[in-house]
Amino acid sequence: MSGTSTNSLILTNVKLITPEGVLEDGWIKLTEGRIEALGSGTAAAAIVGEADVMDGGGGWVLPGFIDVHVHGGAGHDFMDADEEGLRAITRFHASHGTTGILATSLTASRDELTGVLDRVSRFMAAPMPYAQVLGVHFEGPFVSDKWKGAQNPDYILPPQPEWLEEWVSRYPGVIRLQTLAPESDGALDYIERLNSHGIVPACGHTDATYDQIIAAADRGLRHAVHTFNAMRPYHHREPGTVGAVLTDDRIIAEVIADGHHVHAAGIELLRRAKGPDRVILVTDAMAAAGMPDGNYHLGGLPVTMTCGVARLTNSGNLAGSTLTMIGALRHMVREVGVPIAEASRMASGNPARQLGIDSVTGTLEAGKRADVLLLSDQLELERVWIGGREIVR
The missing domain is CATH 2.30.40.10 (Urease, subunit C, domain 1)
Structure with a gap:
């Protein structure tokens, strides 16, 4: 039990x-x-x-935390987790306050991504004893090679509308959010297609200019994945992806509040720019969350975790995190200086609203x-x- x-x-x-x-x-x-x-x-x-x-x-x-960007935990990854693995992931994150979760993928082949939908949809169809899997967040594969971070470059490609149509036909309502690079070929039309299916379009792992992000928001972009990380940075003459995310109120911004991905002052800047209703705390946790230091894999790429910080073994890029949602909330309160009520909104109410489930949970x-x-x-x-x-x- x-x-x-x-x-x-x-x-x-x-x-x-x-x-x-x-x-x-x-x-x-x-x-x-x-x-x-x-x-x-x-x-x-x-x-x-x-x-x-x-x-x-x-x-x-x-209210319980809702994590819209999490890859795994307790030694398991949503990319290949079977029922036992899904139970282990949801149990681990539930033990740290997460009551709702989006099973987040990585850039991979069409067949692998379909496999994620198949396993997760079957898991969702049965009673879930721990954190409730609310659907899938596809992080990629329609991202930028320049800002791939820990995404596998072998599977990066432009948006494929026919893939989406097959997925939503076979697994209706399971995909809830998709990350893509808005500057890629066909991305603007794909963003409109996502919205037509009730899927939140997100920018991330992107080299989009300020103007490209604004154009994407005009077509329905409304979410930014792990803001500041793996995106074109701010410059005063070309504000870039970051500048558009900070200044466009149509875009809700995720942040990984673990003290490694973003400096506390960067989080405070995001908070001041977006306000308390447009920031979402996420973990971006990988399989190594809750596990001892050592060697792991993320999307087929080798990862080394030292002192709880996960990095790609070959490049040293940050590879997700080992953060929990209670850890993110405490970091916001203790290190960034955010009032607990505001941090709670970022961890629960805001993600519930973004997913359209705020009439059911989140407050x-x-x-x-x-x-x-x-x-x-x-x-x-x-x-x-x-x-x-x-x-x-």
Whole structure:
């Protein structure tokens, strides 16, 4: 069993992070997988009813984290994970506060990418005991060789509309987000095609100029993958991909807040430019997350992890991360100086809104799925509920 559950639970003596702000001396009631009610002060006897009551010790209660960019963990990669591997990945990330996840691919062959969709769609069709796989994020293969980062250059090519049409026909609703280089041949039409299928178009691993990103946004681009990393940088005479992402409000920007990919001042710059509603925290975690230092692979490329930092063995390029979402939230609060309520929005509410699931999850509101985290006052993760079911960590 992955956890325990009761029909109804009330957490008391907590600080609740809600869309309206922080509720001090708060309480929240979870009933049959949903948030039934929440408030501050003493919960009314009618609300308590037959519920179990748990004292939260003055800690924080947050909505569960939603990671839209994660490749794996616990020694497994979404590119080749079978059911056991998918369970291991989702269990590992659930134990660090992630309640919803996009299984993220790497640049690979058409057959390999189809295999990812096949395995993930079958996994999604059955009850998922840990972090809920919400769909697939295809990171590539329609990216720039110049900014390939840890993507395998052998499989980079321009957008292939016929691939997309086959995928959405065979696996409807499974692809939720796709990263591409907007400057590549046919990319603008492909962006429109993605939108027509309800898939979020994202720029990443791209050498696009400022004007090319703006043109892509005009056609429906609305997401930037691991902002600052693997994209044309800012220059005051050619603002580049970074300049367009920072200044165009149509684009929501991911950031890897691990202290290695982006300096704290860079994250603060992003935060000031985009505002609290247009930044999304992601891990970009690879199979080595949760594992000891050593040698691994990412997209068929050898990776060496030293002191928890993963780099391509041959080039030294950063190769994903070993970050967890609770680690990203703590980094934002402790190192960047972001208020916890704002960091929580970047880790939960903003990704839920970008994926169009904010009516179901992403915030603490009555009626929403009980994806709930209890943190200590020092931001140590203490308990995780997914759909009202506590995950044993």
